[in-house]
Amino acid sequence: MLRIIIGRLLLAIPVLLGVSLLVFLILHSVPGDPVTTFYGMDVGPGDDLDAMRAEFGLDKPLVQQYLDFIYNAVQGDLGNSIKTRRPVVEDLTQVLKNTAQLAFASISIAIVFGLLFGILAAFKPYSIWDNITLTISLLGISLPIFWIGLLLIWLFAVKLSLLPSGGKGGIEHLILPAITLSLPSIAVISRVTRASLLDILNEDYIRTARSKGISNIKVMLRHTFPNGIFPIITVVGLQFGYLLAGTVLTETVFAWPGLGRYIVDAIKFRDYPIVQGGVVIIASIFVVVNLIVDILYHVFNPKLRNEESQ
Amino acid sequence: MTPMEKDLAVVKKQLQEEEIELTSNFRKGLNRLLHNRMTVLGVIIILIYLFMAAFPSLLTSYDPYKQELANSLKPPSMEHWMGTDEFGRDVFSRVAHGARLSIAVGFFAVATGGIIGFTIGIISGYFGGKIDSAVMRFMDVLLALPGIMLAIAIIAALGTGLVNVIIAIAIYNIPQFARMTRSTTLSVKNQDYVLAAKSVGNSSSGILWRHVFPNVWSSPLIFATLRFSTAILIAAGLSFLGLGVNPPTPEWGAMLASSRRYLRAAPHIAFAYGITLSILVLGFNAMGEGLRDVFDPRSVR
Numbered sequence: 001m002l003r004i005i006i007g008r009l010l011l012a013i014p015v016l017l018g019v020s021l022l023v024f025l026i027l028h029s030v031p032g033d034p035v036t037t038f039y040g041m042d043v044g045p046g047d048d049l050d051a052m053r054a055e056f057g058l059d060k061p062l063v064q065q066y067l068d069f070i071y072n073a074v075q076g077d078l079g080n081s082i083k084t085r086r087p088v089v090e091d092l093t094q095v096l097k098n099t100a101q102l103a104f105a106s107i108s109i110a111i112v113f114g115l116l117f118g119i120l121a122a123f124k125p126y127s128i129w130d131n132i133t134l135t136i137s138l139l140g141i142s143l144p145i146f147w148i149g150l151l152l153i154w155l156f157a158v159k160l161s162l163l164p165s166g167g168k169g170g171i172e173h174l175i176l177p178a179i180t181l182s183l184p185s186i187a188v189i190s191r192v193t194r195a196s197l198l199d200i201l202n203e204d205y206i207r208t209a210r211s212k213g214i215s216n217i218k219v220m221l222r223h224t225f226p227n228g229i230f231p232i233i234t235v236v237g238l239q240f241g242y243l244l245a246g247t248v249l250t251e252t253v254f255a256w257p258g259l260g261r262y263i264v265d266a267i268k269f270r271d272y273p274i275v276q277g278g279v280v281i282i283a284s285i286f287v288v289v290n291l292i293v294d295i296l297y298h299v300f301n302p303k304l305r306n307e308e309s310q
Numbered sequence: 311m312t313p314m315e316k317d318l319a320v321v322k323k324q325l326q327e328e329e330i331e332l333t334s335n336f337r338k339g340l341n342r343l344l345h346n347r348m349t350v351l352g353v354i355i356i357l358i359y360l361f362m363a364a365f366p367s368l369l370t371s372y373d374p375y376k377q378e379l380a381n382s383l384k385p386p387s388m389e390h391w392m393g394t395d396e397f398g399r400d401v402f403s404r405v406a407h408g409a410r411l412s413i414a415v416g417f418f419a420v421a422t423g424g425i426i427g428f429t430i431g432i433i434s435g436y437f438g439g440k441i442d443s444a445v446m447r448f449m450d451v452l453l454a455l456p457g458i459m460l461a462i463a464i465i466a467a468l469g470t471g472l473v474n475v476i477i478a479i480a481i482y483n484i485p486q487f488a489r490m491t492r493s494t495t496l497s498v499k500n501q502d503y504v505l506a507a508k509s510v511g512n513s514s515s516g517i518l519w520r521h522v523f524p525n526v527w528s529s530p531l532i533f534a535t536l537r538f539s540t541a542i543l544i545a546a547g548l549s550f551l552g553l554g555v556n557p558p559t560p561e562w563g564a565m566l567a568s569s570r571r572y573l574r575a576a577p578h579i580a581f582a583y584g585i586t587l588s589i590l591v592l593g594f595n596a597m598g599e600g601l602r603d604v605f606d607p608r609s610v611r
Contacts, residue, residue: 018451026467138599142592144543146550146563147584150570158574245457249547253570264551267466275466279459286456 004298012291019283020073024066027272035082056082056273069276078277083269088277091262096281098168099258102250103243105178110185110243111236117186118193118232123220125198133190140187145246149180149253166255177254181246185239192235196228203227230297237293241286318510342604349600355593363410372400374407374560383576393578396568401582404560408583411561412590415472416542419479424534426480427487432526434488435495436518446492449485458544465553475554479541486537491530498525532601539594546587562587 035052053059056079057068072079078088121133156176157165164173200206201224209223248260255261259278266274343349362369372390378398386393392401430449434442452460464478498504499522507517546563548554555561557568562583569579 014447015450015454018447019454022451023455023463026463030467138592138595142539142595143588144546144550144563144566144584144591146547146566147580147588150566150573150580150584154573154577154580158577241456245455245459248458248462249550252551263462264553267462267553272466275463279455279463282456282459283454287454 001299005295008291008294012287015287016284017070019287020070020280021066023276023279023283024069027276028062028065030272056080073277073280078280079273081266081271081274083266083271088273091274092259092277092281095257095259095262098256099244099247099251099260102174102177102181102247102256102258103240105174106181106243107185107236107240109178109182110189110239113182114186114189115193115232117190119197119220119225121190121194122197122201122224123216125194130194133194137187137191140183140185143183144249145180145184146249146253148183149177149250152176152180153253166253168257173254173256177250177256180253181243181250184246185243188239189232189235193228193232196231197224200224200228230300233296233300234293237289237296240289244282244285343600346600346603348596349604352593352595352597352600355589356597359409359413359590359593362406363413366403366406366410369406370400370403372403374399374403375558376400383572383579385576385578392582393576395565395579396572396576401579404565405562405582405586407560408562408565408586409590411472411555411559412542412545412587415476415479415545415555416538418476419541419545420483420534420537422476423480423483424487424530424537427484427489428491428527428530430484431488431491431530432495432518432522435492436499436522437514442492445488449488452481452485453489458547461544461548462551462553465548470553470556472555472559475545475548478548479544482544483537483541487530487533490533491526494526494529495522498522501525528605532598532605535594535601536598539591539598542587542594543591 035049035056035058050059057065060068069079076089078092080087081091084091117133117136121130124130153165153176156163163176165176167173197220206219206223209219214222245260247256247258248264250256251258251261252264259282263275263278263282266272266278366374376399378394381390381394381398382396384390384394384398390400390402392405395401395404430445434445455463460482461475461478464481465474468474468477504517504521507521512520545554546561546566549561549563550567552564552567555564557564566580566583566587569576569583573580
């Protein structure tokens, strides 16, 4: 077991290095250097572009710049913003906190409703419940997240005046963005739950359990659910990653001061250290979440546990 | 006939039979497809949008760019049946012209990314070895940037604009296609007919083209219809963020973003663009679902 965990950890490191290199190369492939692009022609009297390039390390060879970036990043330093000259990490911690709040609220809603709809649908396949679930999941993957957001703002903020249309504040500011962000994940989780449970319901041991006269609910909770949960765990983990990426749109719709909006604003100002740090952070979280899911999968799945020991 | 020629004849016949089986399977699939309500609904929606994209000027006589400030933010009426926007432009005209743009972006992005990814996947999977594992590690790296994030990073470097959006979404599609094509190729390359073709001395490129390719292309093609909706959503999302197609081009995502300010005074603008975009994506997803049901025997429904 420990060997698997260490193996996965070792596999994740090259992926993380690769991602940082990829993002670094993408952002440094821009013709001209970031300082010139940022300041353009509007160089103030006291400003010396060469001095600024030196300040951001842009006068060094590209390989050196990348190695410096990694060396500093490992120590928790992602450089300074070109615009504000403040350390990127300081701002990132704050916006990351806001994004995490939104992401956790959304994934909680998605897990509860995704499981609920999925179980209801699997209980009676091809029934009215099943069709409702299928319709919801088709809508969930089809409706653009920013359109759902606008629709909810129009209904709850403009028409009913029940909830604020955006910004950050008390719990009431969290409700609409969290619901918006959770809809696509509800769709995917309910669908996987349904498929996975239906697979198990066809197994012989379920028939045996039923023939003993155990009630439907007990068959579902005691025998089907524990065996069908593994694909669901995987999909929840993956969804959490997509949710982090999806927050970009939700945060823009609801003016939520999170990581996604911070990156998008930085792109508009061509403030590349922020973009670089932010994208690498999102990718790292995504890789780490997948790693955790992968390890959990091995720890809790008795089938895989046996395979390894043989 | 020498024994060698006899063997060759047997192999050839076997190869032909397999091809016949494949086409009859295809016909069966098509039949089931026409009886699948979801697919038919999806196809009808897509056809309507394709018509709108091909002949927007047949449907409306208004110029999507023409401003009439005196007529701004008017609700739907007989004259402007989806109303007018903040510059007095006809909303329906912009909806219709936006269809062309969204479908074109989706098509070019998926086609380019799909073909590149397919080529990488089939070659990498067939030849295997060190290059294969290097290529696949690189694909893992691309996939480590979730969803819209890779496209955003590429836009950050390239800048905004129609062509850059297509490039960004095409690159986003490459690893997805490469992975799925590779796994299909891996299962095909050890089939008897490929081994037979190899044993009679056919060249690698010949086998790849004549025996592997015909048996691999169908799943990526189905996958492409599913990716179409994602591509359209990401393109609209980028434009909504101000990182895609720039105004005043009639792009649904960009127009939705600017309609946000008039949600109280003129909600009809947001509704027009939001609903048209949603229905198109729904159409592609419904068609894709149907295709997957028919061609993927493992899917539950």
